[in-house]
Structure formats: structure tokens, C-alpha cells
Amino acid sequence: MRSLKKSAFLAPLALVGSVVVVGLFVFGPTSAQAASNTSVTASTRPAPTTTSPNLFTSGSTSTTRPSGYTVPTPRSTTSTTIPGVTTLGGSQPYVAPTGTPGLAYLNLPAAFLKPGQALFAANCATCHGNQAEGSSRAPNLQGLGSGTVDFWVSTGRMPLENDAVQATRKPPKFNQLQTLQMAAWVQSLTPGVGTQIPVVNTSKANLSNGQQYFTLNCAACHTITGAGDALANGAYAPTLHLAKPYQVVEAIRSGPGNMPRFGSGNITNAQARDIAAYVVGVLQHPANPGGYALGGVGPVGEGFVGLLIGVGTLMLICFWIGDRT
Amino acid sequence: MIDETIDKSLNWVDDRLGTAKSGKTFLDKIFPDHWSFMLGEIALYSFVVLLATGVFLTLYYVPSSHDVIYNGSYIPLRGQHVSEAYSSSVALSFDVKSGLLMRQAHHWAADIFLGAMAVHMGRIVLTGAFRKPRELNFLIGVTMLMLGIVNGFLGYSLPDDLVSGTGIRIAYSIIESVPLVGSYLAFWLFGGNFPGDGSIIPRFFIIHVLIVPLIILGLLGAHLGLLVKQKHTQFKGPHRTEKNVVGTPMFPTFMAKTTGFLFMSTAVTFLLAGFAQINPFWQFGPYHPYQISYAVQPDWYMGWLDGALRIMPSWEWVGYGHTWPLEVFLPAVLFPGIIFNIFYAWPFLEARITKNRDYHNLLDSPRDRPKHTGAVVAMMALMLMVFLASSTDVLANFFNVPLQDTLWFFRFAVPIVPVIAGWLAYKICEELRHEDGAGKRKRASVVLRTEAGEYESIPSEPRPGDDHHELEPIEIPAFIDLVGADLATGEGVRRVLR
Numbered sequence: 001m002r003s004l005k006k007s008a009f010l011a012p013l014a015l016v017g018s019v020v021v022v023g024l025f026v027f028g029p030t031s032a033q034a035a036s037n038t039s040v041t042a043s044t045r046p047a048p049t050t051t052s053p054n055l056f057t058s059g060s061t062s063t064t065r066p067s068g069y070t071v072p073t074p075r076s077t078t079s080t081t082i083p084g085v086t087t088l089g090g091s092q093p094y095v096a097p098t099g100t101p102g103l104a105y106l107n108l109p110a111a112f113l114k115p116g117q118a119l120f121a122a123n124c125a126t127c128h129g130n131q132a133e134g135s136s137r138a139p140n141l142q143g144l145g146s147g148t149v150d151f152w153v154s155t156g157r158m159p160l161e162n163d164a165v166q167a168t169r170k171p172p173k174f175n176q177l178q179t180l181q182m183a184a185w186v187q188s189l190t191p192g193v194g195t196q197i198p199v200v201n202t203s204k205a206n207l208s209n210g211q212q213y214f215t216l217n218c219a220a221c222h223t224i225t226g227a228g229d230a231l232a233n234g235a236y237a238p239t240l241h242l243a244k245p246y247q248v249v250e251a252i253r254s255g256p257g258n259m260p261r262f263g264s265g266n267i268t269n270a271q272a273r274d275i276a277a278y279v280v281g282v283l284q285h286p287a288n289p290g291g292y293a294l295g296g297v298g299p300v301g302e303g304f305v306g307l308l309i310g311v312g313t314l315m316l317i318c319f320w321i322g323d324r325t
Numbered sequence: 326m327i328d329e330t331i332d333k334s335l336n337w338v339d340d341r342l343g344t345a346k347s348g349k350t351f352l353d354k355i356f357p358d359h360w361s362f363m364l365g366e367i368a369l370y371s372f373v374v375l376l377a378t379g380v381f382l383t384l385y386y387v388p389s390s391h392d393v394i395y396n397g398s399y400i401p402l403r404g405q406h407v408s409e410a411y412s413s414s415v416a417l418s419f420d421v422k423s424g425l426l427m428r429q430a431h432h433w434a435a436d437i438f439l440g441a442m443a444v445h446m447g448r449i450v451l452t453g454a455f456r457k458p459r460e461l462n463f464l465i466g467v468t469m470l471m472l473g474i475v476n477g478f479l480g481y482s483l484p485d486d487l488v489s490g491t492g493i494r495i496a497y498s499i500i501e502s503v504p505l506v507g508s509y510l511a512f513w514l515f516g517g518n519f520p521g522d523g524s525i526i527p528r529f530f531i532i533h534v535l536i537v538p539l540i541i542l543g544l545l546g547a548h549l550g551l552l553v554k555q556k557h558t559q560f561k562g563p564h565r566t567e568k569n570v571v572g573t574p575m576f577p578t579f580m581a582k583t584t585g586f587l588f589m590s591t592a593v594t595f596l597l598a599g600f601a602q603i604n605p606f607w608q609f610g611p612y613h614p615y616q617i618s619y620a621v622q623p624d625w626y627m628g629w630l631d632g633a634l635r636i637m638p639s640w641e642w643v644g645y646g647h648t649w650p651l652e653v654f655l656p657a658v659l660f661p662g663i664i665f666n667i668f669y670a671w672p673f674l675e676a677r678i679t680k681n682r683d684y685h686n687l688l689d690s691p692r693d694r695p696k697h698t699g700a701v702v703a704m705m706a707l708m709l710m711v712f713l714a715s716s717t718d719v720l721a722n723f724f725n726v727p728l729q730d731t732l733w734f735f736r737f738a739v740p741i742v743p744v745i746a747g748w749l750a751y752k753i754c755e756e757l758r759h760e761d762g763a764g765k766r767k768r769a770s771v772v773l774r775t776e777a778g779e780y781e782s783i784p785s786e787p788r789p790g791d792d793h794h795e796l797e798p799i800e801i802p803a804f805i806d807l808v809g810a811d812l813a814t815g816e817g818v819r820r821v822l823r
Contacts, residue, residue, distance in 0.1 A: 054400075055399060055400050055401060056398045056399060056400060056419070057398045057400060057403075207400055207401040208400070208401055208402060208403050208404045208405055210401070211401045211402065211405070211610055212405060212610070215487060215610050215616050215618070216615075216616055219487070219616070219617070219618040219619065220616075220617050220618065220619055221619050222619070223618055223619045223620040224487055224488065224608065224609050224610065224618035224621075225608060227620070228722070229619055229620040229718050229719070229722050230718050230721035230722040230726075230727070230728045231728060232727070232728050232729055233727055233728075233729070234726075234727035234728075236721075236722060237619065278401065282401050282608075286605070286608055287399070287605075287607070287608075288602050288605065289418075289419070289425060289602075290418075290425055290429050290601075290602030290603065290605060291429075291598075291599060291600040291601050291602045292600055292601050292602060293602050293605070294601060294602065294603075296605075296608075297719065298488070298604075298620075298621070298622055299604075299622040299623060299624050299625060299628075300622055300716055300719055302432075302436065302601075302603050302604070302624070302625070303436065303624065303625025303626075303628065304625075305597070305601055306433060306436030306437055306440060306597075306603075306625065307436070307440045307625065309597065309601075310433060310436060310437040310440065310593060310594070310597055311367065311437055311440035311441055311444060313593050314367045314437070314441070314589070314590055314593055315364065315367070315444065317586065317589050317593075318360045318361070318363040318364060318366075318367070318586075319360045320360075321360070321363070321582055321585070321586065322358060322359055322360025322361070322362065322363055323357075323358035323359050323360060324359075324360060
């Protein structure tokens with residue numbers, strides 16, 4: 001009789017379960033609308049797409065998008081203005097107007113040199129030398145350019161915490177202005193040489209190209225989701241989920257640490273811009289229409305959930321409706 | 326009136342098909358009530374979900390390596406050259422009503438299916454349910470587990486995304502590593518050197534949706550048929566002997582219970598599918614043989630194979646004009662071969678070692694057979710260690726240690742941990758076996774002092790709930806009466822009673 005009573009309990013629950021299933025099936029939205037523009041054809045290449053905070057094309061037949069399919073607006077897909085810079089120099093033009101559309105280089109003012117040298121002498125010269133010429137403890141910085149300095153300092157990797165391990169990303173010690181001042185001074189030692197500080201306008205980027213170049217050049221270490229992972233000998237590819245567009249381009253161009261350096265012969269300026277846009281617009285804000293992303297770590301998290309929650313719940317149900325002695 | 330109609334129609338069917346006799350066997354089938362006997366049903370019902378959702382997916386999936394330009398609704402892929410398989414997989418996820426739900430339900434059901442089979446097998450092995458006369462059914466079960474793993478891998482490969490394409494690349498190398506015939510086998514299966522002539526996706530597809538499911542279905546029928554024929558095992562208990570089965574009959578109790586469980590299994594699978602994202606391959610992009618992503622893991626049930634590959638030192642031997650890639654062949658071909666042969670041989674090894682070849686319809690508690698339990702736990706620990714070795718990079722990243730340290734850790738842990746775990750399990754079982762009342766609820770003791778000053782303790786009276794009360798088992802009520810028929814007229818040879 002015990003079992004009979006329990007199975008009576010099951011009936012409403014089973015009913016609820018099946019109603020949920022049927023409900024999801026009937027009322028569930030298609031995962032992206034694009035009702036009219038879904039066919040896959042080899043005949044036409046689509047017009048170049050523009051960066052949109054929404055990773056799905058809008059359908060022409062429907063104007064409302066089900067919630068859950070919109071991607072949060074990237075915090076800064078465009079960075080034509082670097083905070084702290086434009087407010088300082090007033091009308092002084094920091095951004096060189098020439099260059100690839102969407103990728104320009106910062107033109108640092110001469111007024112930055114003096115405070116930059118002072119900051120460098122106070123914070124960096126102990127290891128890197130008074131003229132950034134390097135020492136037995138730290139490399140020569142002459143000729144590396146302002147972009148290299150900006151990358152290492154703005155990601156907090158410099159000043160170094162522990163010279164025995166790979167430099168880790170941490171909250172930067174210097175603000176944007178101080179960083180640029182030091183970068184300007186190091187740049188001034190070898191004018192015109194080295195990696196410059198880019199200004200990335202990701203609004204002109206092509207995400208699809210970014211996806212392809214990222215997969216081709218970056219995913220082999222940083223992983224396809226940009227999460228990063230451990231490499232051999234204690235090295236690791238850091239996560240890209242915190243990187244800003246200009247830092248992505250600086251890393252591509254300067255090759256910090258174990259990372260290879262990609263010159264403009266490998267990755268053009270437009271491609272570097274597309275990669276930065278993909279990192280910031282897609283990898284940092286991936287479309288997860290399938291529900292909770294489980295940390296985005298792939299089958300490790302999925303197996304954990306499938307076994308613990310899936311099989312585990314069903315075992316608990318067995319335990320509940322079955323006899324326990 | 327209605328009763329008469331039902332009687333008549335049932336008799337009509339029975340007169341032609343003779344269903345009453347098998348119907349009686351089926352309806353009177355006794356199922357033991359213990360919860361662990363339902364673990365296999367999780368696998369059964371997730372297989373049902375797999376079939377249903379899989380049929381839905383075949384309506385939209387295009388098994389073709391043909392190169393097309395993706396023009397669907399996911400912007401970061403638009404304009405890219407992708408295979409038709411990948412393009413249709415993304416399209417069925419985004420542009421088909423409830424397509425993503427169905428695909429995720431299919432994937433979650435696969436994860437649950439294999440997990441349930443593993444748990445079910447653990448119960449069977451630990452309680453000794455595989456012993457005579459059920460060795461054959463055990464072999465069928467192990468075969469289904471193996472086929473399930475193979476089919477899971479094939480299904481995982483079908484979307485043709487960057488991650489699963491890497492998996493196919495590894496599979497190609499594993500096939501190629503077989504001595505003498507490897508390269509011929511690989512070329513034959515892929516239609517040429519990797520990635521072949523584009524025939525691998527259609528081939529995987531037909532194996533995944535037709536051939537393996539058909540074999541599993543056949544084996545499932547045999548598995549359940551043998552279950553009915555040989556009847557269930559049961560745990561020891563009052564009124565339970567080697568000659569009977571105590572439990573609830575199929576009709577009406579168990580039928581209600583198991584139908585409810587079918588709905589519950591479906592509900593759990595679909596709730597996961599609705600709330601938890603699985604395998605977001607639109608984030609991975611299409612597969613091209615010249616691209617790769619770091620930190621790629623297979624689905625969990627392939628983890629033990631991946632782990633074995635990872636921890637293997639790079640041993641290679643050149644001789645007789647050939648390179649013998651032992652670093653692939655040993656962990657990826659020989660190791661799983663040995664493991665599954667041990668699984669297959671387990672009932673026969675057990676019978677040979679214990680020299681016990683009797684019929685066993687009563688199960689043992691794992692603690693009653695410490696040596697066997699120790700061996701099972703050692704085997705489980707081995708599988709678990711190799712499984713965990715597939716996450717060397719994730720562990721290295723998480724614990725902030727160099728990758729090769731985690732690698733070396735598992736090179737030692739894989740042989741050592743099973744020995745320790747098996748020995749510990751053996752010792753714990755030995756202790757539990759000699760512990761009176763272990764596993765039962767503790768009962769208060771009353772300490773008395775005699776007049777002579779001597780103390781003695783006696784157990785207190787049982788409180789409600791201390792003891793397990795069971796109804797007295799009764800004979801199976803006859804719903805279908807096969808006797809008392811009038812053979813002369815042939816009327817009512819079998820009579821249906823309700």
C-alpha cells in the first residue's frame with residue numbers, strides 16, 4: 001500500500017512536468033527571430049555587417065524580441081575617447097586623424113614628457129634603469145614604444161609583483177593619465193619606433209571577420225571562448241574577459257610575455273580592430289540563449305551538472321518513490 | 326455493458342493473438358520495491374527522450390560537409406564559409422521554433438543516459454546481481470554502455486563545430502595508430518587523408534541515427550525480455566527466498582509508479598534543457614582543419630579516454646620500416662579494450678575466483694563480500710582517476726600550478742589511488758560486517774545497576790519508526806484466469822477477469 005500512496009503523489013507532479021514540457025514546446029520562442037532571412041545559400045555574400053550590441057539580426061516580420069536573446073550592451077565597444085585624456089588637454093588633438101578607419105594612434109603631447117620621466121624615475125628606474133636601458137633584473141624598454149608600456153601598466157602587470165612567475169593582471173597602480181605620461185616619455189627615447197597606443201573604434205568592425213581571425217590566431221592558447229588556460233612550465237594564457245579593446249590591439253602588436261608578436265603583415269590594422277571588437281563585443285558578452293551558461297567552461301561544467309543535477313535528481317526521485325530498506 | 330464490451334474485445338484479440346498468456350506474465354511481473362532497482366529506468370526513459378528529440382533534430386539537420394556561406398541570424402558568423410552540417414545546426418538552434426530546446430534536451434538526455442547506465446551498472450556489480458543466471462544480461466548491458474559511449478561521441482561530432490571537429494581529428498589519429506591496418510582503416514572510414522573527402526559527416530550521421538540506435542533498441546528488448554524471463558533479483562529480507570520475488574506487481578501499482586517516473590525523467594531533462602545551456606557551438610565557430618582551440622574537453626563519458634591519452638608519456642617506436650605510435654595506441658586503443666574486456670569478464674572471473682557457481686536470486690549487501698567490493702571500488706577509483714586526468718589543464722589553471730605538475734600527479738595517482746581505495750573499501754566492509762546493527766537506526770540503551778553494584782545495559786523498547794514494517798506478502802492476484810475453460814466448445818478458453 002505504501003507504494004500505491006506514493007504513486008498517487010506522482011500523478012500531479014508528472015502532470016506538472018508534462019505541462020512544463022508541452023508549454024516550453026508550444027510557447028517557446030525560436031531562438032532568434034530572423035524570420036525572413038534564415039535561409040543558408042552559397043550564392044550571395046551578405047553585405048558587411050556592423051557591430052551591434054545584439055548578436056542576432058532582427059527579423060523584418062517581427063519587432064519584439066523575446067527577452068533572453070538580447071546581449072547586454074558592451075561596456076565600451078568604442079574607445080575613441082580614453083577616460084582621463086580628453087578632459088585634460090582641452091582642445092589639444094591627441095588622436096591622429098590618419099590611419100585605418102576604426103584604428104588610429106594616440107598622439108601624445110610633449111607636456112607629458114616631464115611628469116612621465118619623473119614617474120618613471122620614481123617607480124620603474126630601479127629595475128629598468130634611468131634611461132629605460134634595462135638591467136640584469138629587467139629588460140631594456142627603449143624602442144618598445146608607448147603601446148607596450150601602456151599595455152603592461154594599464155593591465156596592472158607592471159609594477160611586477162613577483163619576478164619568479166608570469167606577470168598577473170591586477171588593478172593598475174597608476175591612473176590613465178600617469179600611464180600615458182610614462183608611455184610618452186619612453187616613446188620619446190626612440191621617436192617613431194615601437195608599438196604605439198591605438199584607439200580602436202569597434203563600431204566599424206566586422207564581427208564575423210573578428211571571429212575568424214580570433215580562431216585562427218588566438219584560440220590556440222586563449223581558448224575559443226577567451227577564458228584562457230594553463231600552459232606548460234607554469235605559464236598560462238590569461239583570460240580575455242577583462243581586456244579593453246586598445247589592450248587587445250597592444251597585446252597583438254607588442255606580444256607581451258610568452259605571447260607571439262603579430263606585425264601588420266600577419267594581422268592588418270583592420271583585422272586587429274575586428275579581433276578587438278569580437279573579444280569585447282562577443283567573448284565578453286556571449287549570446288547564451290540556451291539558458292544559464294554554466295561558467296562557459298564547456299563539457300567539464302556540463303558533465304558536472306548532467307551527473308549531479310540530472311542523474312542526481314532522478315536518483316533522489318527513485319529514493320523517494322522506492323523502498324529504502 | 327461497458328465491461329462486457331471490453332471483455333468481448335479483449336477476448337477477440339486473445340482468440341486471434343493469444344495475448345492473455347503473455348499479458349498475464351507481464352501484468353503479474355513483480356518488481357522489488359527497493360529504490361536502487363529504478364536506476365536502470367532512468368537510462369530507459371532518457372533513451373526514450375533521446376529517440377523523440379533525436380527524430381525532431383533529424384528534420385532540420387543536414388548531414389553534409391558541403392561548403393556554404395552562413396547567412397542566418399547569428400551575426401558573428403554571417404558571411405563565413407561553413408559546412409552545411411554546421412550551418413544547419415546553428416539554424417536549428419536559432420531559427421527553428423523550440424529547436425534549441427530540443428537540441429539541448431537531446432544533449433542533456435545523452436549525458437543523463439550514460440550517467441544512469443554507469444550508476445545502474447555500479448548497483449548491479451556491487452550487489453552481485455550479475456551472477457548466475459544473469460551473466461548474459463550483464464554482457465548485454467555492458468555492450469549497451471559501450472555503444473552508448475560511441476553514439477554519444479558521434480552525436481557530439483555532428484554539428485561540425487571547431488571543438489567537435491577537433492574530436493574527430495583525435496578519433497582519426499586513434500584509428501590511424503592501430504598497428505599494420507591503422508592507416509588503411511582511417512583512409513577507408515574518412516575517404517582519404519584527414520579530413521577526407523567530406524564523407525565522414527554523412528557516415529557518422531547514419532551510424533548515429535540509425536545503426537547504433539537500432540542495435541541498442543534490439544539489445545534493450547533482449548535486456549528487458551531476459552529481465553522478465555529470469556525475474557528480478559531481490560535483497561535479503563523477511564519472506565524473501567531464492568525461489569520467490571517480493572515486491573509490487575506490474576498492474577496496477579508499478580505501472581502507475583513507472584509511468585510517473587517516465588514523466589519525471591522527461592521533466593528533469595527538459596527543465597535542464599530550458600534553463601542550462603549545453604554545447605553552445607555558435608560560440609566555437611565552424612571547424613577548419615588548420616584551426617584549433619586550446620582547452621577542449623570531450624563530453625563527460627569520453628573523459629576517461631581523453632584522460633588516458635593526456636597522461637601517457639610520448640613513447641614512439643620506429644622499427645620494421647614503420648613508426649609505431651605507442652603514445653596513442655596504448656592509451657586510446659589498448660586501454661579501453663582492456664577495460665571493457667574486464668567488464669565483460671567480470672561475472673566469469675568472479676565465479677572462478679569464488680568457485681561459487683550456484684544460482685543467485687538473492688542479492689548481497691556490498692559489505693557482506695569485502696573482497697569483491699574492494700575490487701569493484703578499486704576499478705571505480707581507476708576509472709575516476711583517469712576521468713579526472715582529462716581536466717589537467719582546468720585543474721592547473723584553478724590551483725595555479727604548472728600543467729606538467731598535474732600531469733605527473735595523475736601519472737602516479739592512476740595506479741596508486743585504486744590500490745588505496747580498494748584496500749580501504751575492503752577494510753570498511755570488514756568492519757561493518759562485524760559491527761552489530763550497522764546501518765540500522767541506533768536505539769537507546771538503558772543502563773541498569775544491579776543490587777550487587779554491577780552495571781548492565783539493555784536496549785530500550787523500539788520506538789515507532791525504529792523497525793521497518795512490511796505488509797505480509799500475498800500471492801499474485803489473478804487478473805487473467807487461464808484455467809476452468811470449456812475445452813470442448815472452445816469458448817472462453819482464456820477469460821479476462823477484472
